[in-house]
Amino acid sequence: MPAPTEPLPDIYRILFEQANDAIFLADVETGCLLDANPRACELIGRTRDEIRGMHHLELHPREERERYRAIFQRHAKAGQAIEDVEVVHRDGTRIPVEISASRVVLNGRPALIGIFRDLRPRRELEQKLHEAESHYRILAEQNLIGVYLIQDGRFVYVNQYIADFLATNAPRT
Incomplete structure:
Protein backbone atom coordinates (compact mmCIF):
# COMPACT_ATOMS: atom_id res chain seq x y z
CA MET A 1 0.00 0.00 0.00
CA PRO A 2 1.53 3.35 -0.97
CA ALA A 3 2.17 5.95 1.73
CA PRO A 4 -0.38 8.76 1.88
CA THR A 5 0.69 11.89 0.03
CA GLU A 6 -0.84 14.24 2.60
CA PRO A 7 -1.07 14.04 6.38
CA LEU A 8 -4.08 12.39 7.95
CA PRO A 9 -6.69 14.83 9.25
CA ASP A 10 -6.59 15.65 12.94
CA ILE A 11 -9.55 13.50 13.99
CA TYR A 12 -9.81 15.25 17.35
CA ARG A 13 -10.04 18.68 15.73
CA ILE A 14 -12.76 17.31 13.40
CA LEU A 15 -14.70 15.92 16.38
CA PHE A 16 -14.32 19.24 18.22
CA GLU A 17 -15.46 21.34 15.26
CA GLN A 18 -18.33 19.08 14.17
CA ALA A 19 -19.79 18.14 17.56
CA ASN A 20 -23.53 18.73 17.94
CA ASP A 21 -23.00 20.10 21.45
CA ALA A 22 -21.15 23.23 22.52
CA ILE A 23 -17.62 22.56 23.75
CA PHE A 24 -15.54 25.00 25.78
CA LEU A 25 -11.93 24.47 26.89
CA ALA A 26 -10.93 26.33 30.05
CA ASP A 27 -7.63 26.75 31.87
CA VAL A 28 -8.15 25.36 35.39
CA GLU A 29 -5.70 27.75 37.05
CA THR A 30 -6.97 31.02 35.54
CA GLY A 31 -10.55 30.09 34.63
CA CYS A 32 -10.01 31.64 31.20
CA LEU A 33 -11.53 30.04 28.13
CA LEU A 34 -8.92 28.72 25.73
CA ASP A 35 -11.15 27.66 22.85
CA ALA A 36 -14.71 26.96 21.81
CA ASN A 37 -16.29 25.07 18.95
CA PRO A 38 -18.85 26.53 16.48
CA ARG A 39 -21.81 25.22 18.53
CA ALA A 40 -20.45 27.05 21.57
CA CYS A 41 -20.33 30.26 19.53
CA GLU A 42 -23.95 29.73 18.46
CA LEU A 43 -25.06 28.89 21.99
CA ILE A 44 -23.87 32.15 23.53
CA GLY A 45 -23.96 34.37 20.42
CA ARG A 46 -20.27 35.24 20.41
CA THR A 47 -17.38 34.69 18.03
CA ARG A 48 -14.53 32.36 18.83
CA ASP A 49 -12.22 35.39 19.12
CA GLU A 50 -14.57 36.94 21.69
CA ILE A 51 -14.74 33.69 23.65
CA ARG A 52 -11.00 33.04 23.77
CA GLY A 53 -9.67 34.79 26.85
CA MET A 54 -13.10 35.29 28.47
CA HIS A 55 -13.37 34.14 32.06
CA HIS A 56 -15.65 31.13 32.42
CA LEU A 57 -17.86 33.12 34.81
CA GLU A 58 -18.88 35.39 31.92
CA LEU A 59 -20.80 32.44 30.46
CA HIS A 60 -23.24 32.41 33.36
CA PRO A 61 -25.75 34.76 35.01
CA ARG A 62 -23.90 37.62 36.70
CA GLU A 63 -25.86 37.39 39.95
CA GLU A 64 -24.85 33.74 40.40
CA ARG A 65 -21.11 34.09 39.82
CA GLU A 66 -20.11 32.68 43.21
CA ARG A 67 -22.24 29.60 42.61
CA TYR A 68 -20.59 29.06 39.21
CA ARG A 69 -17.12 29.65 40.65
CA ALA A 70 -17.79 26.84 43.14
CA ILE A 71 -19.16 24.57 40.39
CA PHE A 72 -16.04 25.15 38.25
CA GLN A 73 -13.75 24.42 41.19
CA ARG A 74 -15.71 21.28 42.02
CA HIS A 75 -15.46 20.08 38.41
CA ALA A 76 -11.72 20.86 38.31
CA LYS A 77 -11.12 18.99 41.56
CA ALA A 78 -13.31 15.97 40.80
CA GLY A 79 -12.00 15.60 37.26
CA GLN A 80 -15.46 14.68 35.94
CA ALA A 81 -18.92 16.04 36.56
CA ILE A 82 -22.38 16.42 35.06
CA GLU A 83 -24.55 19.32 36.13
CA ASP A 84 -27.56 21.32 34.95
CA VAL A 85 -26.83 25.06 34.83
CA GLU A 86 -27.56 28.14 32.73
CA VAL A 87 -25.51 30.14 30.27
CA VAL A 88 -26.31 33.62 29.07
CA HIS A 89 -26.56 34.48 25.37
CA ARG A 90 -25.18 37.82 24.19
CA ASP A 91 -28.78 39.11 23.99
CA GLY A 92 -29.36 38.28 27.67
CA THR A 93 -31.39 35.13 27.13
CA ARG A 94 -30.73 32.56 29.83
CA ILE A 95 -30.28 29.10 28.32
CA PRO A 96 -30.54 25.90 30.36
CA VAL A 97 -27.68 23.52 29.64
CA GLU A 98 -26.27 20.29 30.95
CA ILE A 99 -22.50 20.41 31.39
CA SER A 100 -20.43 17.27 31.18
CA ALA A 101 -16.94 18.28 32.31
CA SER A 102 -13.65 16.39 32.21
CA ARG A 103 -10.24 17.45 33.46
CA VAL A 104 -7.38 17.03 31.00
CA VAL A 105 -3.83 18.27 30.53
CA LEU A 106 -3.20 20.54 27.53
CA ASN A 107 0.35 21.69 26.80
CA GLY A 108 1.37 20.69 30.32
CA ARG A 109 -1.40 22.70 32.02
CA PRO A 110 -4.59 21.44 33.67
CA ALA A 111 -7.71 22.26 31.69
CA LEU A 112 -11.41 21.46 31.72
CA ILE A 113 -13.31 20.32 28.67
CA GLY A 114 -16.92 21.31 29.14
CA ILE A 115 -19.52 19.82 26.82
CA PHE A 116 -22.65 21.95 27.06
CA ARG A 117 -25.90 20.37 25.87
CA ASP A 118 -28.70 22.85 25.18
CA LEU A 119 -31.70 21.65 27.20
CA ARG A 120 -34.29 23.86 25.49
CA PRO A 121 -35.41 21.22 22.95
CA ARG A 122 -35.80 18.63 25.72
CA ARG A 123 -37.70 21.06 27.95
CA GLU A 124 -40.01 22.04 25.08
CA LEU A 125 -40.77 18.37 24.42
Whole structure:
Protein backbone atom coordinates (compact mmCIF):
# COMPACT_ATOMS: atom_id res chain seq x y z
CA MET A 1 0.00 0.00 0.00
CA PRO A 2 1.53 3.35 -0.97
CA ALA A 3 2.17 5.95 1.73
CA PRO A 4 -0.38 8.76 1.88
CA THR A 5 0.69 11.89 0.03
CA GLU A 6 -0.84 14.24 2.60
CA PRO A 7 -1.07 14.04 6.38
CA LEU A 8 -4.08 12.39 7.95
CA PRO A 9 -6.69 14.83 9.25
CA ASP A 10 -6.59 15.65 12.94
CA ILE A 11 -9.55 13.50 13.99
CA TYR A 12 -9.81 15.25 17.35
CA ARG A 13 -10.04 18.68 15.73
CA ILE A 14 -12.76 17.31 13.40
CA LEU A 15 -14.70 15.92 16.38
CA PHE A 16 -14.32 19.24 18.22
CA GLU A 17 -15.46 21.34 15.26
CA GLN A 18 -18.33 19.08 14.17
CA ALA A 19 -19.79 18.14 17.56
CA ASN A 20 -23.53 18.73 17.94
CA ASP A 21 -23.00 20.10 21.45
CA ALA A 22 -21.15 23.23 22.52
CA ILE A 23 -17.62 22.56 23.75
CA PHE A 24 -15.54 25.00 25.78
CA LEU A 25 -11.93 24.47 26.89
CA ALA A 26 -10.93 26.33 30.05
CA ASP A 27 -7.63 26.75 31.87
CA VAL A 28 -8.15 25.36 35.39
CA GLU A 29 -5.70 27.75 37.05
CA THR A 30 -6.97 31.02 35.54
CA GLY A 31 -10.55 30.09 34.63
CA CYS A 32 -10.01 31.64 31.20
CA LEU A 33 -11.53 30.04 28.13
CA LEU A 34 -8.92 28.72 25.73
CA ASP A 35 -11.15 27.66 22.85
CA ALA A 36 -14.71 26.96 21.81
CA ASN A 37 -16.29 25.07 18.95
CA PRO A 38 -18.85 26.53 16.48
CA ARG A 39 -21.81 25.22 18.53
CA ALA A 40 -20.45 27.05 21.57
CA CYS A 41 -20.33 30.26 19.53
CA GLU A 42 -23.95 29.73 18.46
CA LEU A 43 -25.06 28.89 21.99
CA ILE A 44 -23.87 32.15 23.53
CA GLY A 45 -23.96 34.37 20.42
CA ARG A 46 -20.27 35.24 20.41
CA THR A 47 -17.38 34.69 18.03
CA ARG A 48 -14.53 32.36 18.83
CA ASP A 49 -12.22 35.39 19.12
CA GLU A 50 -14.57 36.94 21.69
CA ILE A 51 -14.74 33.69 23.65
CA ARG A 52 -11.00 33.04 23.77
CA GLY A 53 -9.67 34.79 26.85
CA MET A 54 -13.10 35.29 28.47
CA HIS A 55 -13.37 34.14 32.06
CA HIS A 56 -15.65 31.13 32.42
CA LEU A 57 -17.86 33.12 34.81
CA GLU A 58 -18.88 35.39 31.92
CA LEU A 59 -20.80 32.44 30.46
CA HIS A 60 -23.24 32.41 33.36
CA PRO A 61 -25.75 34.76 35.01
CA ARG A 62 -23.90 37.62 36.70
CA GLU A 63 -25.86 37.39 39.95
CA GLU A 64 -24.85 33.74 40.40
CA ARG A 65 -21.11 34.09 39.82
CA GLU A 66 -20.11 32.68 43.21
CA ARG A 67 -22.24 29.60 42.61
CA TYR A 68 -20.59 29.06 39.21
CA ARG A 69 -17.12 29.65 40.65
CA ALA A 70 -17.79 26.84 43.14
CA ILE A 71 -19.16 24.57 40.39
CA PHE A 72 -16.04 25.15 38.25
CA GLN A 73 -13.75 24.42 41.19
CA ARG A 74 -15.71 21.28 42.02
CA HIS A 75 -15.46 20.08 38.41
CA ALA A 76 -11.72 20.86 38.31
CA LYS A 77 -11.12 18.99 41.56
CA ALA A 78 -13.31 15.97 40.80
CA GLY A 79 -12.00 15.60 37.26
CA GLN A 80 -15.46 14.68 35.94
CA ALA A 81 -18.92 16.04 36.56
CA ILE A 82 -22.38 16.42 35.06
CA GLU A 83 -24.55 19.32 36.13
CA ASP A 84 -27.56 21.32 34.95
CA VAL A 85 -26.83 25.06 34.83
CA GLU A 86 -27.56 28.14 32.73
CA VAL A 87 -25.51 30.14 30.27
CA VAL A 88 -26.31 33.62 29.07
CA HIS A 89 -26.56 34.48 25.37
CA ARG A 90 -25.18 37.82 24.19
CA ASP A 91 -28.78 39.11 23.99
CA GLY A 92 -29.36 38.28 27.67
CA THR A 93 -31.39 35.13 27.13
CA ARG A 94 -30.73 32.56 29.83
CA ILE A 95 -30.28 29.10 28.32
CA PRO A 96 -30.54 25.90 30.36
CA VAL A 97 -27.68 23.52 29.64
CA GLU A 98 -26.27 20.29 30.95
CA ILE A 99 -22.50 20.41 31.39
CA SER A 100 -20.43 17.27 31.18
CA ALA A 101 -16.94 18.28 32.31
CA SER A 102 -13.65 16.39 32.21
CA ARG A 103 -10.24 17.45 33.46
CA VAL A 104 -7.38 17.03 31.00
CA VAL A 105 -3.83 18.27 30.53
CA LEU A 106 -3.20 20.54 27.53
CA ASN A 107 0.35 21.69 26.80
CA GLY A 108 1.37 20.69 30.32
CA ARG A 109 -1.40 22.70 32.02
CA PRO A 110 -4.59 21.44 33.67
CA ALA A 111 -7.71 22.26 31.69
CA LEU A 112 -11.41 21.46 31.72
CA ILE A 113 -13.31 20.32 28.67
CA GLY A 114 -16.92 21.31 29.14
CA ILE A 115 -19.52 19.82 26.82
CA PHE A 116 -22.65 21.95 27.06
CA ARG A 117 -25.90 20.37 25.87
CA ASP A 118 -28.70 22.85 25.18
CA LEU A 119 -31.70 21.65 27.20
CA ARG A 120 -34.29 23.86 25.49
CA PRO A 121 -35.41 21.22 22.95
CA ARG A 122 -35.80 18.63 25.72
CA ARG A 123 -37.70 21.06 27.95
CA GLU A 124 -40.01 22.04 25.08
CA LEU A 125 -40.77 18.37 24.42
CA GLU A 126 -41.40 17.75 28.12
CA GLN A 127 -43.80 20.72 28.18
CA LYS A 128 -45.68 19.39 25.13
CA LEU A 129 -45.91 15.94 26.70
CA HIS A 130 -47.21 17.43 29.95
CA GLU A 131 -49.84 19.44 28.06
CA ALA A 132 -50.92 16.39 26.05
CA GLU A 133 -51.17 14.30 29.21
CA SER A 134 -53.29 17.03 30.82
CA HIS A 135 -55.62 17.14 27.81
CA TYR A 136 -56.07 13.36 27.80
CA ARG A 137 -56.65 13.32 31.56
CA ILE A 138 -59.36 15.99 31.24
CA LEU A 139 -61.03 14.00 28.46
CA ALA A 140 -60.85 10.75 30.41
CA GLU A 141 -62.22 12.31 33.61
CA GLN A 142 -65.22 14.07 32.01
CA ASN A 143 -67.36 10.94 32.50
CA LEU A 144 -68.84 11.26 29.03
CA ILE A 145 -67.27 8.04 27.83
CA GLY A 146 -65.68 5.04 29.43
CA VAL A 147 -61.92 5.00 29.39
CA TYR A 148 -59.80 2.14 30.66
CA LEU A 149 -56.36 0.70 30.18
CA ILE A 150 -55.51 -2.98 30.48
CA GLN A 151 -51.96 -4.31 30.66
CA ASP A 152 -51.12 -7.97 31.05
CA GLY A 153 -54.80 -8.79 31.49
CA ARG A 154 -55.28 -6.39 34.42
CA PHE A 155 -56.96 -3.02 34.66
CA VAL A 156 -54.30 -0.40 35.33
CA TYR A 157 -56.61 2.58 34.83
CA VAL A 158 -60.36 3.15 34.76
CA ASN A 159 -62.09 6.50 34.76
CA GLN A 160 -65.09 7.21 36.98
CA TYR A 161 -67.54 6.35 34.19
CA ILE A 162 -66.17 2.80 34.01
CA ALA A 163 -65.93 2.52 37.80
CA ASP A 164 -69.60 3.54 38.13
CA PHE A 165 -70.60 1.16 35.33
CA LEU A 166 -68.77 -1.76 36.92
CA ALA A 167 -70.20 -0.97 40.36
CA THR A 168 -73.80 -0.86 39.12
CA ASN A 169 -73.50 -3.82 36.77
CA ALA A 170 -71.45 -6.16 38.95
CA PRO A 171 -73.16 -9.48 39.64
CA ARG A 172 -74.73 -9.54 43.07
CA THR A 173 -74.27 -12.62 45.20
